[in-house]
Amino acid sequence: MSIAEFRAALGDIPVEDHPRIVQQRSRDHYWYSPILKARLDQVTAEIVVSPRSVEEVKTVLREAHRHGVPITPRGAGTGNYGQAMPLSGGAMLNLMNLDKVIEITPERVRAQAGIVLEKLDEATKAAVGGELRFHPSTYRMASLGGFIAGGSGGVGSIRWGGLRNLGSILRLKVITCEAEPRELELTGEDILKVAHAYGTNGIIVEAEMPLAPAYEWVDMMVGFDDFIDACRFAEAVGRQDSLLLKELSPCAAPIPQDYFNRHKPYIKDGQSVVLIMAAPVAVDPLLVHLGHHGGELLYRADKIGETEKRRLPPIYELAWNHTTLRGLKVDPSITYLQTQYPTLEHVERIVSMLGDEMPMHIEMTRFDGRVVFSGLPIVRYTSEERLEEIIRIHEENDCLVFNPHRFTLEEGGMKRTDQAQLAFKHDADPSGLLNPGKMIAWDDPDFDLNSGRAWLFTGLEPAK
Ligand code: FAD
Structure with a gap:
C-alpha cells in the first residue's frame, strides 16, 4: 500500500491528514461497549477523503484498488459497533458531501447517500407531504447511506418493520472497488447483498426509498x-x-x-x-x-406551550x-x-x-x-x-x-454467513479493500461462529 501515491492520484478531491481530525473521523459510537472500547481504541486511518460527486467516488475506488489502500466508508459515524472504524488503516471515505435529493414523487424519493435523514424528510414533506417510513433515533445526524449500510430499523418500525424487509428500500446505486469501478443498480432481492453489509462489498452512492404520509406526530x-x-x-x-x-x-x-x-x-x-x-x-x-x-x-x-416544547427533546x-x-x-x-x-x-x-x-x-x-x-x-x-x-x-x-459488543457482521447478527453478501464481495471488491475485518467469512471462512470465542481480526493490535 502506498498512501502517498494514492493521495497524489486523487487530484483535487479534498483530503484531510491532520492526525487528530483523522483519528476523530476514524471513530463511531463503539465506546458504548466497554469491550469494543478496549479493542478498538487505537484504531485510526491515515487520511480522510471527501469526494463531492459519484465520479470522484469512482476515482477514489479506482486509485485505492491500484495502490492497495483499504477504504472504510463513513456517513455521520453514529454506528455503535465500530462498524465504521478502519481496522487496517488506509483511508476513510467520507460520503457526507454526496447530499443531493434527486427526485421526489408522491410514493418515493431518490437521493444521494450522504444526505442527513432529517433533511431528506424536510424535502419530501415540502414537496409531497410524505416522509421516510422509519428512521433511526439519530435522525438529525445520520446519513441515508449509513442507515442502509449499518442500521436496522427505528422510529416507525412499529408500523413498517425493518430495513431488510423487502420493500423497505427500493433501489440502490453502488460503486465497486476494482481496476475500473462499475456503477451497479440493485433492486428487489439484490438489495440485500448490500443492505446492512457495513460497506464491506460496495459503496452506496444513491438510494430510492418508499414514502409514507407525513403526520404532525x-x-x-x-x-x-x-x-x-x-x-x-x-x-x-x-x-x-x-x-x-x-x-x-x-x-x-x-x-x-x-x-x-x-x-x-x-x-x-x-x-x-x-x-x-x-x-x-x-x-x-x-x-x-x-x-x-x-x-x-x-x-x-x-397540550404544552411552545417554550416548554422547545425545552424538551x-x-x-x-x-x-x-x-x-x-x-x-x-x-x-x-x-x-x-x-x-x-x-x-x-x-x-x-x-x-x-x-x-x-x-x-x-x-x-x-x-x-x-x-x-x-x-x-x-x-x-x-x-x-x-x-x-x-x-x-x-x-x-x-x-x-444480537451482540452489540462485536464489530463483525456475523457475530453482531445471526451468527451465520450471509452467502449473498459474501458472493457480492468477491464480485465487487475482489482485493478485499472495503472495510476490512468486518466480514469473518471473507477473512477466515473456517472460523466456527458457534465456538463461543470472539473473532479477532489479525490486523488488529491489542489496545495499549
Ligand atoms: P455510519 O456510522 O457512518 O456508518 C454505518 C456503517 O455503514 C459503517 O459500517 C460504514 O462503514 C457504512 N457506511 C456508511 N456510509 C456508507 C455508504 N454510503 N456506503 C456503504 N457503506 C456505508 N440504528 C438503528 O438502526 N436504529 C436506531 O434507532 C438507532 N439509534 C441510534 C441512537 C444512537 C444515539 C446511536 C449512537 C446510534 C443509533 N443507531 C441506530 C445506530 C446508527 O445511528 C444508525 O445505524 C445510523 O443510521 C448510522 O448512520 P451514519 O450515517 O452515522 O452511519
Whole structure:
C-alpha cells in the first residue's frame, strides 16, 4: 500500500491528514461497549477523503484498488459497533458531501447517500407531504447511506418493520472497488447483498426509498406502576390496526427517573413509562386504551406551550439507542444489549431473573405482521464474563441476542454467513479493500461462529 501515491492520484478531491481530525473521523459510537472500547481504541486511518460527486467516488475506488489502500466508508459515524472504524488503516471515505435529493414523487424519493435523514424528510414533506417510513433515533445526524449500510430499523418500525424487509428500500446505486469501478443498480432481492453489509462489498452512492404520509406526530409519555403492565399496554395498542403510531417503547423504572432529565417534571417516582409518537387522530382512542389498562397520561406535546416544547427533546431522542446514550451520560459504567423476546412471558421471565442489573428497555416493532418485543436493555456492567453470562441466560430462555459488543457482521447478527453478501464481495471488491475485518467469512471462512470465542481480526493490535 502506498498512501502517498494514492493521495497524489486523487487530484483535487479534498483530503484531510491532520492526525487528530483523522483519528476523530476514524471513530463511531463503539465506546458504548466497554469491550469494543478496549479493542478498538487505537484504531485510526491515515487520511480522510471527501469526494463531492459519484465520479470522484469512482476515482477514489479506482486509485485505492491500484495502490492497495483499504477504504472504510463513513456517513455521520453514529454506528455503535465500530462498524465504521478502519481496522487496517488506509483511508476513510467520507460520503457526507454526496447530499443531493434527486427526485421526489408522491410514493418515493431518490437521493444521494450522504444526505442527513432529517433533511431528506424536510424535502419530501415540502414537496409531497410524505416522509421516510422509519428512521433511526439519530435522525438529525445520520446519513441515508449509513442507515442502509449499518442500521436496522427505528422510529416507525412499529408500523413498517425493518430495513431488510423487502420493500423497505427500493433501489440502490453502488460503486465497486476494482481496476475500473462499475456503477451497479440493485433492486428487489439484490438489495440485500448490500443492505446492512457495513460497506464491506460496495459503496452506496444513491438510494430510492418508499414514502409514507407525513403526520404532525404527537409525542406522549404514559406511566404505569408495574413494568409488565406497561408492556401489556404497549403490546395491545401496537396490535390495534386502527391506531396510527410511529413509536412505542416501554422503559422500566428507574430508567426514566435517572436518565430522562428534561422530562423529569412529568415523571413519577417508581413508575415505568411508555414513550409514544401517535398521529393526532390516534391520540383520543389511545387514551381510551390507556384507561382500560390502568395507565396514566404523564405528558402529551400537543397540550404544552411552545417554550416548554422547545425545552424538551423529541420523544424519539429518549428511545432506541438514545436511551443508552442518556444513560451513559449519567453513568458511564453502564452498557447495553440488543435482544428480542418472543412473548411478554419471555420479557417477564428475564426481568425477574436479572432485576436491577438489567433495567429493561423495549422497542415494540412489527415483524412479519406480528408485534414483537425488541429489547435494548441497559446493563450495569461488571465484567466481560458476566456480560457473556447474561447473554447465555437470554439464549437459554429462547430469547435472541444480537451482540452489540462485536464489530463483525456475523457475530453482531445471526451468527451465520450471509452467502449473498459474501458472493457480492468477491464480485465487487475482489482485493478485499472495503472495510476490512468486518466480514469473518471473507477473512477466515473456517472460523466456527458457534465456538463461543470472539473473532479477532489479525490486523488488529491489542489496545495499549
Ligand atoms: P455510519 O456510522 O457512518 O456508518 C454505518 C456503517 O455503514 C459503517 O459500517 C460504514 O462503514 C457504512 N457506511 C456508511 N456510509 C456508507 C455508504 N454510503 N456506503 C456503504 N457503506 C456505508 N440504528 C438503528 O438502526 N436504529 C436506531 O434507532 C438507532 N439509534 C441510534 C441512537 C444512537 C444515539 C446511536 C449512537 C446510534 C443509533 N443507531 C441506530 C445506530 C446508527 O445511528 C444508525 O445505524 C445510523 O443510521 C448510522 O448512520 P451514519 O450515517 O452515522 O452511519
